[in-house]
Amino acid sequence: MFDFVFERASESLLGVVYLSLDECLRLNNKYVSSEHLLLGLIASQNTEDDNLAGRALASMSVDAKSAAQEIENHLRLNPDLEPVFNDRPQSVDAVAKLTGRTGAIEQPAFSAALVEAMRRAEEYSVFYGSEEIEPEHLLLGILDLKEAGAITVFEELSVNLEFLRKQTIQLIAQESFAQGNIGGLRSSLIQGLAEFVERHYRSVSTLNDLAQRSGHTRLHLPSRSEIVHMVVITYLSEFLSTQVCFQRYLLEESIRNLSQRVGTLDQEVTATIVTSAAQNLRAEVRSTIEHMWCNEYRILSTMLDEAEHDLIGSVIEDLWWAQSEEIALHESFSDALDDHRRKHLLNLQKRRIEIASRLNKLSTRLNDTIKQCFLKHPISA
Numbered sequence: 067m068f069d070f071v072f073e074r075a076s077e078s079l080l081g082v083v084y085l086s087l088d089e090c091l092r093l094n095n096k097y098v099s100s101e102h103l104l105l106g107l108i109a110s111q112n113t114e115d116d117n118l119a120g121r122a123l124a125s126m127s128v129d130a131k132s133a134a135q136e137i138e139n140h141l142r143l144n145p146d147l148e149p150v151f152n153d154r155p156q157s158v159d160a161v162a163k164l165t166g167r168t169g170a171i172e173q174p175a176f177s178a179a180l181v182e183a184m185r186r187a188e189e190y191s192v193f194y195g196s197e198e199i200e201p202e203h204l205l206l207g208i209l210d211l212k213e214a215g216a217i218t219v220f221e222e223l224s225v226n227l228e229f230l231r232k233q234t235i236q237l238i239a240q241e242s243f244a245q246g247n248i249g250g251l252r253s254s255l256i257q258g259l260a261e262f263v264e265r266h267y268r269s270v271s272t273l274n275d276l277a278q279r280s281g282h283t284r285l286h287l288p289s290r291s292e293i294v295h296m297v298v299i300t301y302l303s304e305f306l307s308t309q310v311c312f313q314r315y316l317l318e319e320s321i322r323n324l325s326q327r328v329g330t331l332d333q334e335v336t337a338t339i340v341t342s343a344a345q346n347l348r349a350e351v352r353s354t355i356e357h358m359w360c361n362e363y364r365i366l367s368t369m370l371d372e373a374e375h376d377l378i379g380s381v382i383e384d385l386w387w388a389q390s391e392e393i394a395l396h397e398s399f400s401d402a403l404d405d406h407r408r409k410h411l412l413n414l415q416k417r418r419i420e421i422a423s424r425l426n427k428l429s430t431r432l433n434d435t436i437k438q439c440f441l442k443h444p445i446s447a
Contacts, residue, residue, distance in 0.1 A: 078201055082119075192305075229418075250350070262297045303432045310347065367445070370443070381431055392422075
């Protein structure tokens with residue numbers, strides 16, 4: 067059940083897992099927790115395997131020595147903060163198979179928070195259109211877990227979690243732009259949802275085969291159309307929210323690159339570019355939804371109407387403009403940090419909290435809108 071995460075893990079991410087296991091064994095802990103993952107991410111800064119997560123942590127002045135001491139103290143005082151993952155044999159086998167660590171050293175179990183962080187990392191890799199799960203996806207996954215021990219450590223180190231999240235997303239966008247690996251929302255969405263559908267469909271097919279072989283006839287399993295419908299309702303809103311944020315950061319990199327080539331752009335020109343991109347993104351979301359239901363799946367008996375497309379499109383544009391404000395504020399905050407303007411920093415921090423709250427509300431609104439639109443359309447026979 068958990069093996070598929072490691073099957074998509076990059077060599078860089080596996081390196082972080084190796085380092086986390088080493089730290090767990092060194093500290094004589096019973097299981098690998100999110101704190102050990104954090105130690106692995108921080109330790110990766112000092113290896114030849116440079117990764118975006120290490121860069122993001124370094125930008126927040128999270129250095130290996132001070133962080134390691136804080137984490138060791140934290141684990142000493144809170145040895146059982148995170149419950150153990152109840153699927154221990156599979157988790158151990160997955161690590162042993164991929165690391166070759168079998169035999170003499172007993173494999174430690176995984177904490178539930180670590181497993182959830184890895185699952186979230188896998189989802190982020192799909193949301194960003196990445197073929198492999200990278201350390202930066204893991205860092206984003208850890209930041210989602212409000213009750214994890216690693217979050218407590220971040221807070222003890224006075225790390226601004228939202229700032230770290232934005233730094234990580236910005237680095238992902240910069241790396242994608244530099245490598246020319248700029249996937250559009252449409253291609254990322256279609257490919258990503260197909261991956262989620264196939265994974266869940268395989269699980270259901272396995273259960274169906276088991277039911278048939280055991281002679282169990284009362285087992286009711288969802289059809290492929292029902293699985294597609296559930297995947298869309300579960301993942302589409304978060305997929306769109308992530309992609310809107312990512313596309314906005316990619317546009318920022320494009321504008322920055324253009325400015326370096328032709329000179330500083332006029333504010334009016336920049337505003338026109340951003341406005342046009344917002345309208346294009348809204349149209350792209352609509353065409354993607356229509357394409358999926360007309361060409362990819364054809365599961366709904368009736369298509370979304372104009373009012374429903376407008377509902378989704380309006381939230382997409384609102385998210386785009388909120389992200390634009392957040393990016394501008396992020397840059398202002400960085401400048402103020404460099405200038406040590408305390409009063410200005412406090413004002414900017416207040417605005418950042420307001421925008422973060424607005425983004426959370428818009429994400430919730432998008433999720434509610436997606437459910438409202440797709441639950442009212444019955445699945446075709």
